[in-house]
Amino acid sequence: MNSRMSTEENDDISKLELLSVVGFAGAVPNGLLVHPDRQHLIYALGSTVIVENLETKSQMCLSGHTDEVTCIAVSKSGRYLASGQKTHMGFKADIIVWDYEERKLYLRLTLHKVKVEALAFSPNDMYLVSLGGQDDGSVVLWDLEKKEAVCGSPAAVPSAGTTNAVAFANHNDKLFFTGGNKTLRIWSVDLENRKIRPTDCNMGQLKRIVHCIQVADDDQHFFCGTSSGDILKVIVKSHLLKEHGPAKDKFSQGVKTIQILKTGDLLIGCGNGTVAIVKDSDKKEKLFRKTKSAKVEGGVSSIALRGNGHQFFIGTTCSYMYKFNYDDFTFERVNMCHYGCVNDIVFPYQYSDLFITCAKNEIRVWNTNTSKELMRIEVPNMTCNAVAIMRDGRSIISGWDDGKIRCFTPQKGKLKYEINDAHSKGVTALATTSDCQRIISGGGEGDVRVWDVYDGEQPTTSLYHALKEHKGSVTCIRVRANDKECISASTDRTCIIWNLERMVRHQIVFANTMFKAVCYNHQESQVITGGTDRKIAYWETYDGSQIREVEGSKSGSIEGLDISPDGFNFVSGGSDKLIKVWGYDKGEVTHVGTGHSGDIVRVKICPNSKFIISISADGAILKWKYPY
Helix, strand or coil, rough: CCCCEEEECCCCEECEEEEECCCCCCCCCEEEEECCCCEEEEECCCCEEEEECCCCCEEEEECCCCCCEEEEEEECCCEEEEEEEEEECCCCCEEEEEECCCEEEEEEEEEEEEEEEEECCCCCCCCCEEEEECCCCEEEEECCCCCEEEEEEEECCCCCEEEEEECCCCCCCCCEEEEECCEEEEEEECCCCCCEEEEECCCCCCEEEEEEEEEEECCEEEEEEEECEEEEECCCCCCCCEEEECCCCCCCCCEEEEEECCCEEEEEEEECCCCEEEEEECCCCCCEEEEEEEEEECCEEEEEEEEECEEEEEEECCEEEEEEEECCEEEEECCCCCCCCCCCCEEECCCEEEEEEEECCCCCCCEECCCEEEEEEEEEEEEEEEEEEECCCCEEEEECCCEEEEECCCCCEEEEEECCCCCCCCCCEEEEECCCEEEEECCCCEEEEEEEEEEECCCEEEEEEECCCCCCCHHHHHHHCCCEEEEECCCCCCEEEECCCCCEEEEEECCCCCEEEECCCCEEEEEEEEEECEEEEEECCCCCCCCEEEEEECCCCCCEEEEECCCCCCEEECCCCCEEECCCCCCEEEEEEECCCCCCEEECCCCCCCEEEEEEEECCCCEEEEEC
């Protein structure tokens, strides 16, 4: 008999403890900052702002945004953080100002449409200036003490394009600067009349798209990085362009970010991954001459100085963080993560010290205890949709959107073999048998295929059987311990239990949902399923009848399910961005974890039941303490 239960009926729900976060939104311009206390990194990840201690590596998540964070700023004193977001067309995008000491929301500002492009604090923490995105086109000055908008204005003349960058003067709370597509302006604040008054800089015949602005310590001039790969120097008092360069050997793919060092030199980051020290020379032939340079992976999106710049951090569009030493210009990679949706996760059989994830272009092997990357396997321009590991630990099996199944060695990541044209619409799900002799794959066209594997010095594979009953993409495959049966979930609203000895359908489950996840219970007499109807359902494997249905989520599909090794509990995750731990027998939520800022794609309990690992569409990997 079916029973329906709501997670809200349980009053004893505890909070799941978040242990670590692996992820960094590297595409956010200047989205990596060092707090003035020199002890904390601040960066965006999805809809969350993360504050990380540089010494202890402990992290705190500031959650309050409803969509991706697009810009962040920290005040000169370090008292405030500010973050802006994007939202859907026709809606307004929030700015949140955080009290850094309390790590709490100080105020929420809502005025810009669709997207907040950039933010800057005045030098004495009196004001915050914000830029709206392409669909908004305004600049707004906010009074932080009164918690209100002082005034707003169009950011540029109608003939200009989007304004990309904003910066305050270092010693004047009533002077700030904006730049963008064919626009460069100096703004003065008229408090008495509640106006901000722009003056356009005289650029002569020069037309540039400004990516970033950095103001000199004495406020006499400021520098701009452009998409053309040169640097502009503008005099504040006269509003005139003084110089621009270099005339030759411009910086490839544009100057994306600039910092001014105490020596007066410029530290720049470029779209091609170049990090360079540039001298501001008075001689025209040596304008903005590069004196030191290094190359990092991905375009440079952020440079964050620690203290006076003896050490600085680089953020790139590939979601890497690097730590540089200024003196010898050496660097090390301190944080690495996926820069797109993480599609799948797997632990080796009964081994909890490492796990494997896959995403666009790559497969990564991670140390579970330290959350550090151990190895990376790259296949350029392809997306890995599913990953599995043979029970003997000798092969990493992966399914790709080009329709191939690729097998790699787990020690060095070398390709052992590949199955061409495994599925016509990409490989979307994978499983292996316990005897390590078969791979079971699911594809976008709906086929479930069984492959024989002959592992040796020259491994070979052959197609054993193709099971053609699903009409939609196969999303998940699970194999019974005895290798005689498997179950496949599909977006065609069916789950099929297959007899792997006779290669026929044993049972089929129908429901009004696109199935995204399926798991056998501990005795393998039942399965649980999750999908787009937000329900978690229990089914008998013997006859396919439904036993129970519980509400798994209030606001989104169930994307991932996993049952604990002892069978007493299971975890779920999905589009509501919540990790939930359930008691299997009662079907009630016991613990909830908040921390993900993107849709959760998969969840796994490690074999020793110490941690839960969850992955999400924003590239984040979160590690939770398993509560039992």
